[in-house]
Amino acid sequence: MTVFKALVIDAYRELSAAKLFWLTLGLSALVVVVYGSIGFNAEGMTILFGLFDIESEYIRDGSPWARGLYLGIYSNFLVTIWLAWVASVLALISTCSIFPNFVSEGAIELTLSKPITRLSLFLIKYLVSMLFVMLQVSIFCFGIFLCVGLRLGEWNWMILAGIPIVTLFYSYLFAVTVFVGMITKSGIAALLVTGVFWMTLFSVSLSEGILTTIVTSQEVQADRFQEGIEKQQSQLDEIILKSPEDFRIETRQARIDKLNLDNKDAIELLGKIKPWQTGIAWTLTLLPKTAQTIGLLERWLSTDDGFDIAAIMQGDMRELEEIEEFEPTSHNALRRETNRRVQDDYEDRSLWYIVGTSVLFECLILGFASMIFCRRDF
Amino acid sequence: MSAINLKDVYKTYRGGVHALRGVSLDVHDGEIFGLLGPNGAGKSTLVKVMMTVIHATRASGTVLGLPIGHAEGLKHIGYLPEHHRFPEYLTGTQVLHYYAALSGVERTTRKKRAVTLLGRLGLEDWGKKRINTYSKGMLQRLGIAQALMNNPKLLVLDEPTDGVDPLGRREIRDLLSELKDEGHAIFLNSHLLSELEMVCDRVAIMVKGKVTMQGTIEGLTCDSKRIEVEIDGEPPEWAQTLFDKVQGRTLTKLGDDIVAVQPLLDRLRAEQFTIRSMKPVRESLEDLFMRAVDYIDNPGSHGGAA
Numbered sequence: 216m217t218v219f220k221a222l223v224i225d226a227y228r229e230l231s232a233a234k235l236f237w238l239t240l241g242l243s244a245l246v247v248v249v250y251g252s253i254g255f256n257a258e259g260m261t262i263l264f265g266l267f268d269i270e271s272e273y274i275r276d277g278s279p280w281a282r283g284l285y286l287g288i289y290s291n292f293l294v295t296i297w298l299a300w301v302a303s304v305l306a307l308i309s310t311c312s313i314f315p316n317f318v319s320e321g322a323i324e325l326t327l328s329k330p331i332t333r334l335s336l337f338l339i340k341y342l343v344s345m346l347f348v349m350l351q352v353s354i355f356c357f358g359i360f361l362c363v364g365l366r367l368g369e370w371n372w373m374i375l376a377g378i379p380i381v382t383l384f385y386s387y388l389f390a391v392t393v394f395v396g397m398i399t400k401s402g403i404a405a406l407l408v409t410g411v412f413w414m415t416l417f418s419v420s421l422s423e424g425i426l427t428t429i430v431t432s433q434e435v436q437a438d439r440f441q442e443g444i445e446k447q448q449s450q451l452d453e454i455i456l457k458s459p460e461d462f463r464i465e466t467r468q469a470r471i472d473k474l475n476l477d478n479k480d481a482i483e484l485l486g487k488i489k490p491w492q493t494g495i496a497w498t499l500t501l502l503p504k505t506a507q508t509i510g511l512l513e514r515w516l517s518t519d520d521g522f523d524i525a526a527i528m529q530g531d532m533r534e535l536e537e538i539e540e541f542e543p544t545s546h547n548a549l550r551r552e553t554n555r556r557v558q559d560d561y562e563d564r565s566l567w568y569i570v571g572t573s574v575l576f577e578c579l580i581l582g583f584a585s586m587i588f589c590r591r592d593f
Numbered sequence: 594m595s596a597i598n599l600k601d602v603y604k605t606y607r608g609g610v611h612a613l614r615g616v617s618l619d620v621h622d623g624e625i626f627g628l629l630g631p632n633g634a635g636k637s638t639l640v641k642v643m644m645t646v647i648h649a650t651r652a653s654g655t656v657l658g659l660p661i662g663h664a665e666g667l668k669h670i671g672y673l674p675e676h677h678r679f680p681e682y683l684t685g686t687q688v689l690h691y692y693a694a695l696s697g698v699e700r701t702t703r704k705k706r707a708v709t710l711l712g713r714l715g716l717e718d719w720g721k722k723r724i725n726t727y728s729k730g731m732l733q734r735l736g737i738a739q740a741l742m743n744n745p746k747l748l749v750l751d752e753p754t755d756g757v758d759p760l761g762r763r764e765i766r767d768l769l770s771e772l773k774d775e776g777h778a779i780f781l782n783s784h785l786l787s788e789l790e791m792v793c794d795r796v797a798i799m800v801k802g803k804v805t806m807q808g809t810i811e812g813l814t815c816d817s818k819r820i821e822v823e824i825d826g827e828p829p830e831w832a833q834t835l836f837d838k839v840q841g842r843t844l845t846k847l848g849d850d851i852v853a854v855q856p857l858l859d860r861l862r863a864e865q866f867t868i869r870s871m872k873p874v875r876e877s878l879e880d881l882f883m884r885a886v887d888y889i890d891n892p893g894s895h896g897g898a899a
Contacts, residue, residue, distance in 0.1 A: 221694030225680070232682035321678030325739075328644035328672045329695040330664035592606070592647040 218331050219339055226343035230309065230350075239305045239351055246297055247358030250288065254366055255281045282367055289359050289374065290513040298352060298381045299509045306348050306385060307392060307409055312402030313344045314393045319400060323593045333589040341393060341581065348385045352378050373515050380512050383570065387503035388413055390577045394584040413505070420506045423499045426492040427560065432553040433485040439549065440478035447471045503573035507561070511569060514562060596620045596747045596778035597643065599654040599661075604638055604647065604802075612638040613649070614802040620747075620795075625769060625779040627789035629878075630799035631886055636782050637675055639799070640751050643780075644672050657747055668697055671740030675751040675782070677732075679724055685711065685735050686720040693742035703742065710738040715764065729756035737765065741772075748772065751782045766792050790878040798885040805885045810878060817876030818849040822858065825867040831860075842869075849873055 230236045254261045259271035260281065273280040316322060317340060326336065356377045364370045391412045396405035451467040597620035604613040612635045620626040630636050641647040645662040652661055659666035679688045689707040690700075698706070711720045714734040724732065733756055740748055753769075754762045769779055769792050783789055789796060790810060797807040806813055819837070822844045835857055838845040846854050851873065861868060876884075 217694050217697055217699065221691055225683075225691055228682055228687070229680065316680075319678070321674070321676045322680070324641065324644065324646045324674035325672065325677060325692060326695065327646045328667060328670070328674075329692070330667040330697060331695065332664075590648070593641075 218329075218335075222339050223343050223346070226313075226340075226346045229313065230347050233309050235305060235309045236347060236351075239302060239309070240354065242305075243297075243302065243351055243355045244358070246293065247355060247362065250293065250359060251362040251366070253285065253288070255285075260284075282369065285363065285367060286371070286374075286516050289363070289377075290516045293355075293359065294377055294381065294512055295509055298355065298377065299384060299505070302351060302355075303348075303381075303385055303388070306351065307388060307406060310344055310347050310389065311392050311396065311406040311409070314340070314396035315400045315402045315405065318397065318588070318591075318593065320593070327593060334585055337585045337588045338581075341389075344393075345382060345386060345389060348389075349378070349382050352381045371516075376515055377512055380508060383574075384505055384508045387416075387505060387508075387573055387577050390580040390584070394580050394587075397584045397587045416502055416505050419495060419499050419502060420504065423492070423495045424557075426488065426495055428553060428557055430485060430488055430492045431556045431560070432549065433481050433488065435549055435552045435556065437478055437481040437485060440474050440481060444471055444474045444478065447474065500568070500572055501576065503576050504569050505573075507564065507569045508573060510561070511566070594622055594658055595655070596622050596624075597626075597654075597656050597780060599639075599643075599652065599656075601651065601653060602639065602642060602649055603651040604635070604642060605650045611802055613642070616799070616802070616804055617654075618797055618804060618807065620778055620780055622746075622778050623773065623776050624794040625773050625781060625792050627793035627796040628780065628782045628799060629784065629786060629789055629796060629882060632784075633801075634799040635802040636799055637751060640674075640749060640780075640782055644670070644674075644749065646674075668743065669746040671743060671745035671748045673736045673740045673750045673753055675755065677736050679732070679735070679739075681723065681725040684721050684723050685716055685727070688724060688735060689739055689742050692739050696743040698743050706742050706744070707738075710741055713768070714738045730758055730761045733757050734761065734765070737768070745777065748777050748779045749782075750779065752784070753781065754783065754785060754788060762788065786878045786882055796878070798882055800886050800888075805888060806881065810881075813881055814876040814878075817880070818847070819874050820846045820849070820851065820854050820871065821874050822846070822854070822861075822871045823869045824861060825869060829861075829864060829866075 249263070252263045254265070255274070255276040255278075257276055259269050259275050261268050274284055275281060317326070327333065356375050359377070360371070360374045363374060388409050392405045392409045395408040396402065399405065447467055447470055451464065451471065454461045454463055454467065597618055599616060599618045602613050602616040603611075605611050616635070616639055618628075618639075628636050628639070638647060642649045642652060643656055643661060645667070649661070654661065655666075656663075657666045657669055680691075683691060686707050689710065690703050693703045693706070694700075707720070708717075711717050714737060716731060716734055716738065719727065719731065724735065727735065733753065737750070737753060740750065754765055757765060766788065769781070773779060773794075781789060781793065793810065795807070795809050796813070797804045799805070822836075824842050824844065826842070828839050828842065828844060832839050832844050836844040837847045844857075846857070854871070858868060858871065
């Protein structure tokens with residue numbers, strides 16, 4: 216315990232000695248203050264403590280839309296953009312040199328000569344090195360928790376789920392930083408390789424998203440064509456039954472033939488794209504799922520009757536759709552159905568798939584890094 | 594009991610570089626033991642093997658009666674590495690606390706020892722200052738204080754006076770003598786032969802990964818004891834046979850038997866030679882060192898025994 220405490224205190228001292236730590240904390244505080252400056256009244260919403268007023272029929276004090284918007288800003292913008300991008304980049308810059316410094320000549324000898332196993336030393340150092348992110352995110356999330364409580368009167372503890380989620384997300388990247396830092400003993404190299412790795416993850420995730428959307432879209436089209444064929448065929452059968460010489464038979468048959476052709480094209484295209492989508496989905500399965508890990512917060516914060524700002528941005532107007540009738544084969548209807556299926560697919564992905572496989576990858580990388588640390592002569 | 598008892602320590606680096614070729618060492622309790630050798634002899638590698646910083650290819654023996662690298666043993670060793678680098682964001686006191694905590698020393702004990710040791714090493718006014726304001730000599734003294742924080746039974750110091758001014762060196766020598774009197778065994782790795790000569794009870798000389806000589810300085814140099822007589826004028830013919838060596842006007846008789854030289858002096862005087870000086874001479878540690886190095890390079894020449 217004495218050793219663990221010593222390493223925790225040392226990690227805090229190391230971080231607090233870095234100007235970037237305080238800069239990031241200051242920026243986080245500013246973001247929280249700006250978030251807290253958003254308020255709601257009977258007429259609509261106010262920004263910057265009433266400096267700007269936006270009148271709205273829907274988004275006003277006490278409305279579910281106001282609640283959805285306020286929580287949506289947190290889960291979709293503050294966490295996704297601020298914590299998962301800007302603050303994480305700053306954190307990586309701040310922490311990329313921790314392990315290279317730790318194993319540098321002149322520093323490591325003394326630490327290794329202490330009565331603690333190399334593996335314990337490595338793992339404790341890894342955990343306490345994430346103190347930067349844990350502290351930053353904790354302060355940020357508590358700030359947001361207070362803002363939501365004071366503005367909406369809702370003390371939503373799920374907001375604090377952002378702390379483990381963002382820390383977990385960061386740990387996927389930090390494992391790579393540590394691994395590269397252990398091999399190269401260079402903070403810059405560790406940062407660069409982590410950056411490339413992050414971009415690779417982003418690209419794989421984006422490609423998987425795009426391909427899944429295309430595949431789903433083709434499946435929806437094929438389903439719709441099949442439905443159309445069946446509908447036309449039954450109408451044709453009725454017409455033939457009534458009058459085999461009916462003039463509509465030819466046009467109906469032509470329509471069925473056209474639908475069959477379109478259906479065949481859609482299935483052919485699906486057959487071509489599906490293997491790629493399967494391949495990239497498997498690749499993503501093996502890699503850490505950064506975007507989906509962050510997406511967990513939105514999933515946990517959203518409620519069935521809530522206002523889903525992300526869904527609105529994606530054009531998924533579920534509420535409106537139930538009110539209005541749409542032509543099922545229209546472009547908009549196909550897009551909405553595709554979005555709905557894709558969204559359902561993502562929401563059906565289990566915690567094990569998102570976090571479990573990502574943590575497995577992290578453990579693998581850490582295993583290699585710790586093996587190097589334990590076996591190396593310094 | 595031996596503080597350090599190493600047998601057949603081998604270390605071969607990747608690429609086939611043999612850093613240690615079967616080193617055997619014995620450091621007794623309560624003594625100051627000096628390890629010396631030229632650059633690249635494997636001294637630091639040996640120290641790092643003892644401190645588990647480097648894995649030996651093959652090794653047996655004990656440190657403080659326990660196998661090399663045993664946690665319980667490491668708990669009672671104080672270590673000052675060569676070219677150590679403490680985290681610059683820490684103050685002197687924080688450095689002492691941090692490394693002592695890694696050794697498992699409790700907070701209350703750390704607090705007391707930190708104050709005592711900073712005072713003992715002349716850093717009492719610097720404890721609260723960040724170490725990036727310290728001079729090299731001060732860092733070295735802080736390093737020694739750090740090595741003493743766990744009140745070690747064995748102190749392993751790698752070049753402890755590196756960067757320290759003459760006054761500081763003297764203080765460190767005095768401190769080492771005090772620590773020895775307090776019962777600590779001290780293993781000293783240094784290339785400053787004169788310093789080792791002044792404080793060490795026993796020494797070992799390492800050359801090319803092997804210990805070529807080991808023992809007390811007195812014991813290692815006893816074969817080199819001689820009496821040198823300096824006279825005026827050309828030495829007589831008979832001096833070539835009765836003295837062991839004649840070089841210029843210096844006549845050398847091996848051994849330290851001063852009585853045996855008296856008849857030779859009488860004869861010189863009788864032949865009207867003026868005796869300018871007569872002194873018993875013993876090989877210096879530097880001479881011994883050079884002889885050990887030379888022995889490895891030319892094994893057939895002279896001297897040298899492990």
